[in-house]
Amino acid sequence: MNGSGRACAGFKAEYDAVQDPRKDLFGFIDLASTQRESCRQHSKVGNWVQAGTVSLGAGQNVWAGGDNSVPYAIQHFPPGRP
Numbered sequence: 001m002n003g004s005g006r007a008c009a010g011f012k013a014e015y016d017a018v019q020d021p022r023k024d025l026f027g028f029i030d031l032a033s034t035q036r037e038s039c040r041q042h043s044k045v046g047n048w049v050q051a052g053t054v055s056l057g058a059g060q061n062v063w064a065g066g067d068n069s070v071p072y073a074i075q076h077f078p079p080g081r082p
Contacts, residue, residue: 015074022070027061029054054078 001012015023032053057064059073 015072018070018072020070020072022068023059023072023074025058025068025070027057027059027066027068027073028064029056030064 001015002008003012030053032055055075055077057073057075059068060070061068061073
């Protein structure tokens with residue numbers, strides 16, 4: 001893993017500290033197909049998965065019904081909307 005920018009060094013240090021190779025296994029893909037879900041500005045209730053969001057993850061995926069219980073996970077939400 002490599003990158004640049006202020007946040008990269010901290011993220012890489014955290015990632016490198018996990019010595020379990022299961023952290024690199026594909027964990028999940030989530031396709032939020034609900035077209036009516038969105039967070040309103042200043043709302044006290046929100047949904048972290050907006051309509052059309054694609055979420056990808058590696059590492060721990062037990063919460064999603066998987067069997068990888070490594071104590072580390074990475075989640076990514078590629079930018080853009082359908």
